[in-house]
Amino acid sequence: xxxxxxxxxxxxxxxxxxxxxxxxxxxxxxxxxxxxxxxxxxxxxxxxxxxxxxxxxxxxxxxxxxxxxxxxxxxxxxxxxxxxxxxxxxxxxxxxxxxxxxxxxxxxxxxxxxxxxxxxxxxxxxxxxxxxxxxxxxxxxxxxxxxxxxxxxxxxxxxxxxxxxxxxxx
Numbered sequence: 011x012x013x014x015x016x017x018x019x020x021x022x023x024x025x026x027x028x029x030x031x032x033x034x035x036x037x038x039x040x041x042x043x044x045x046x047x048x049x050x051x052x053x054x055x056x057x058x059x060x061x062x063x064x065x066x067x068x069x070x071x072x073x074x075x076x077x078x079x080x081x082x083x084x085x086x087x088x089x090x091x092x093x094x095x096x097x098x099x100x101x102x103x104x105x106x107x108x109x110x111x112x113x114x115x116x117x118x119x120x121x122x123x124x125x126x127x128x129x130x131x132x133x134x135x136x137x138x139x140x141x142x143x144x145x146x147x148x149x150x151x152x153x154x155x156x157x158x159x160x161x162x163x164x165x166x167x168x169x170x171x172x173x174x175x176x177x178x179x180x
Contacts (some may be wrong), residue, residue, distance in 0.1 A: 011121050017133035019095035023141055024088030025066055029148045032155065036162050037065050041050055058168050062091045067102060068168070069147030070140050074109050077177040078146035094137070099172065110136045110143075150175070 025033065025049065037059045059065040073079060082088070097103045114136065154161055154171065156174075161167050 013124060013126070013129045014121055014132055014136075015107060017129045018136050019103075020093065021133055021137040022090050022092055022093050023066065023137055023144070024082075024084050025062070025069075025141070026082055026145050026148065027087055027089045029091055029145075029152065032067050032148065032152055033062060036151075037062050058162050058165060063097045064105060066091070066144055067097060067106060068150060068172070070106055070144040072147035072150055072172055072175055073143030073145070074106075074113070074147075075172065075175045075177070077148060078151060079142035080145040080151065082138075082141050082145045083140065084138070084141070088141070103119075107136070110139050114139065 038061070059068065094103065111121075116132065151162065151171075161171075
């Protein structure tokens, strides 16, 4: 499992470029460590997510909880961001990794015996699966945002949206 996790953490996840504007609307991209007191700075400080990877992790967890993976072609349709091994907190990254393993069609008895190449291939499969669930989560968020444009500006709504999410009917 150690080798597979190491390979997974060294992968670059992508998010669908079609959600880039939406993600940036919810994510702090400006440096807010120095205060100028401007309205723009206050708006930036109030954003729900401190970074793109936090928004991506949230969307992934939402997609997993809703059991809502959506196909996603990586290539030109994807936007790269921070490598998985740099995501924090570690326990949340671990939770996502274990969730993806549980959802994967892969015999657990074989995990410890993977070769480097097999582990790398499986890690890429897990990363793609994570991207599918993230895309599903982003779609759910975008739909909710269309219904209520300022919904995700309230941190409490972010928590309750995830808490109340139920698996979608197949």
